[in-house]
Amino acid sequence: MNIKIIGVGKLKEKYFRAAIAEYAKRLSRFAKFEIVEVPDEKAPEKLSQAQMDQVMATEGERILAKIKPKEYVIALAIKGKERPSEVFAKEIADLSTYGHSDITFVIGGSLGLSPEVIERADDQLSFGQLTMPHQLMRVVLSEQIYRAFMINEGSPYHK
Numbered sequence: 001m002n003i004k005i006i007g008v009g010k011l012k013e014k015y016f017r018a019a020i021a022e023y024a025k026r027l028s029r030f031a032k033f034e035i036v037e038v039p040d041e042k043a044p045e046k047l048s049q050a051q052m053d054q055v056m057a058t059e060g061e062r063i064l065a066k067i068k069p070k071e072y073v074i075a076l077a078i079k080g081k082e083r084p085s086e087v088f089a090k091e092i093a094d095l096s097t098y099g100h101s102d103i104t105f106v107i108g109g110s111l112g113l114s115p116e117v118i119e120r121a122d123d124q125l126s127f128g129q130l131t132m133p134h135q136l137m138r139v140v141l142s143e144q145i146y147r148a149f150m151i152n153e154g155s156p157y158h159k
């Protein structure tokens with residue numbers, strides 16, 4: 001199975017990079033795990049709605065350019081569908097069983113994902129109504145993907 005996370009911008013903090021590296025190492029026995037970073041669009045602090053839409057559209061094009069037609073895309077979205085870790089784990093197992101061996105997760109930049117990316121997504125995953133920083137989201141998602149494999153293996157990691 002190939003699992004890819006597409007994120008916007010480089011992970012700046014050393015401790016976030018260390019956490020991702022740890023989960024990448026742990027996941028390597030289950031899947032080919034890859035993080036793809038697309039450049040963020042530099043923008044001033046204060047933006048009009050039209051400027052924000054433009055930033056999201058540009059970042060969205062960069063995200064879409066990294067997705068192949070065969071990839072099953074799960075967009076991380078606050079308004080997406082919440083589910084317990086056990087359900088998420090079963091969905092990952094089912095995707096693989098039913099021929100989706102390329103799963104791509106997409107995390108938006110500081111303004112979020114463009115409608116075009118949401119449109120391309122096969123599913124939307126929410127971690128609840130709280131807004132998380134996109135860099136931290138990469139770490140949390142990596143842990144949940146690792147947890148999913150541990151659940152599917154029946155490991156006591158998941159209690």
Ligand SMILES: C[S@@+](CC[C@H](N)C(=O)[O-])C[C@H]1O[C@@H](n2cnc3c(N)ncnc32)[C@H](O)[C@@H]1O
Pocket residue numbers: 075076077078106107108109110111112113125126127128129130131132133134137
């Ligand atoms: C800072 S948030 C963007 C906030 C923006 N207002 C929005 O609604 O998407 C950056 C990205 O992190 C992800 N994200 C943040 N919190 C999330 C949550 N609770 N559930 C799922 N994804 C989340 C989403 O992909 C989002 O596009």
